[in-house]
Amino acid sequence: MDFDLSKPQKLLKDSARDFLARECKPERVRELMKTDTAHDDKLWQAISDQGWTGLNIPEEHGGLGLGLVELAVVAEEMGRACLPGAFLSTLTAAALVERAGRAKSRAKYLAPIAAGQLKATVAFLEEGASWEVDEIKLKATREGGNFQISGRKLFVPDAGVADLLICVARDGDGLALLPVERDAEGLSVKPMPSMDGTRKLYEVAFEGVTVAEADALGADGDARGALRGALEVGCLALCSEMVGGMQWVLDTTVEYAKTRQQFGRAIGSFQAVQHQCADMLLMTESARSATYYAAWALTEGDPSASVAASIAKAYCSDAYREVGNRGIQVHGGIGFTWEHHLQLYYKRSKSSETLFGDATFHRERIARLVVDGGPL
């Protein structure tokens, strides 16, 4: 057994850290937060030049065809840099196309995604804000060889810049995964301003949008399974980001505790402060163990993969918030200011907590798997 990154994986992680330290400084993150989309064409192109937009996309479609441990280390560094924009959304959509798409759709979408020419997102949540597939209400009705969609999706990340939206809709008793391009007739996108300015959310309205039945994803296969698989990949990437964010908060806080003086000594010499930092380390490392394991299990198709993904998300959701709380507490007043970068991570931790389901949602999934013995 070897529970450590391989040499190439470590190199990839180091180079991602260096790259993001250059290209995505906190000042840049703050500028992008103020924009409508948090998207930057130049930054996106630079990311895709690194090969990251096609990291997991098979080589036949122009990607690097790497595994999910590689994704985990890159996403970890993205989280450490609090990278704004549509990486996570596009990655999740690509995972869905890869799992659910017919050859035609895969060929159509994956290569442009890998090349950085296509940004995408999955439109899932509705009024109920539930990540439970069975609670999808938006209907796609079949009519003359087309699906017709009328209704709303909410909290759709990055819909403002996505060239492609994959709408998860109800098709009778089953699911329809419908690719809708940005310029489709009847589609409108409206911002939902929210706490975390680095990951913009939108309301997406479909008014009689049509998608040819032949273009639907997952129509000839297991749409539900494909969707679950893609969401698990998204979940894993998000958990990795969260681990990187925790690491940033931990490092920043420890550094501050070493230098900030009160009562004539560094506050890091007080046990009340030390113990906060020790707990932050424990949570960060535990989150990392859970996330790396999920990455490995999902890559290998291990039977524990689904439960591993939920363990990682349940733990990271609680831990990132808590690491943020402790970090700000140790910083005191300066940690609560707009000026300090901690606020970026604190807000990111909250938006990440609910994205793809919060800890309560994932604990229920774990219970279905280990108390009831599955299926999900």
Next chain:
Amino acid sequence: MDLNLTRNEQEFRNEFRAWLDTNVPAEWTGGGSTGSEDNDAYIRYLHDWQRKLYEGGWAGISWPKEYGGRGATLMEQSIFQAELARANAPQLIGTIGLSLVGPTIIAMGTEEQKSGYLSKILSGEEIWCQGFSEPNAGSDLAAVGTKAARDGDDFIVNGQKIWTSFAQMADWCLLLVRTDSDAPKHKGITCLLTDMHSEGISVRPLRQMSGDSGFNEVFFSNVRVPAAQILGEVNKGWTTGIAALMNERANLGAGIQVVFKRNLEALIERSRTIERNGRPASEDPLVRQKLAQAYLELEILRLNTDRSLTSLSKTGIPGPEGSTQKLYWSEMNQRTQQAAQEILGPYGQLKDFDNGMWEYAYLRSRGNTIEAGTSEIQRNIIAERVLGLPKSY
């Protein structure tokens, strides 16, 4: 990254598992208390069990081959602990000798000490205890006050130790004593290999709130210990003691997680038969949340352990990271036992419900954050030695 066992690791596991299948005594039902009336019989029973392991070649597997071990890798040691727990095998009566004293003697002992003690630790012929803590030297271990005064070729030891596990049955003690009262406290300590049958030693068992009598007070009154019994060097016993404690913290994780796993499986099983709001507790959303939280925390214990084993395999020396493991499992077990109590309600407190296992586990877990270094001390170690924060004392 490859989280599958290697072929060698699998073979090792299969071999030991097969050995356990045929050798764990059929009459053994797990548990057992050293405080029972047939204490002597129980101790003999445990002696026999270790003898059996020894004869099968399964004692002290981590030790180098030249000292009678197998030179097992850390991963194999982890597998060994996990398999022992999985088979619900009796505890190892010689565990202090095997995991703590033996490796320290191998690292620091003289040739005479190695040939004198090691094989008897393996066979279980001689049982060891660890005389570190004192009434006034708990978390502040370097404050040991038990004095050893030089008298010709001997030391004369006077003082008291406390929380000494296995002292009531031990033949030897890895004893920390003060040999220089004028030196700074870390620099006047010596480690003595002390015969527990010496004149002047008396042992008084302490009963724990869970009912066990696992540990003891040990009193030393003019006990003569030959100077040849020094492990390491005079006044450098702090180094010896720390080396031993690192072994302790590094070794605990692997077996304990399997014990916890069995406990949680029993709780999940129980939740299906006990009722909550007119239906099985396992269908109650709050109970499901608690069970899932316990499950995920335990999985993460396993993953943290495996990750630190990988890192330990590469660096070779147990480091302060063991403190994060200790902190994690001890606090986790307290949360899980509280969850069990909440799920089981008043049944959880009954002594004849599931043989009193929930009542016992809850009380026993209370000691977890104190034994083998309190949570506060573990956090101090993490802060200072892992995160590099300034010393607080």
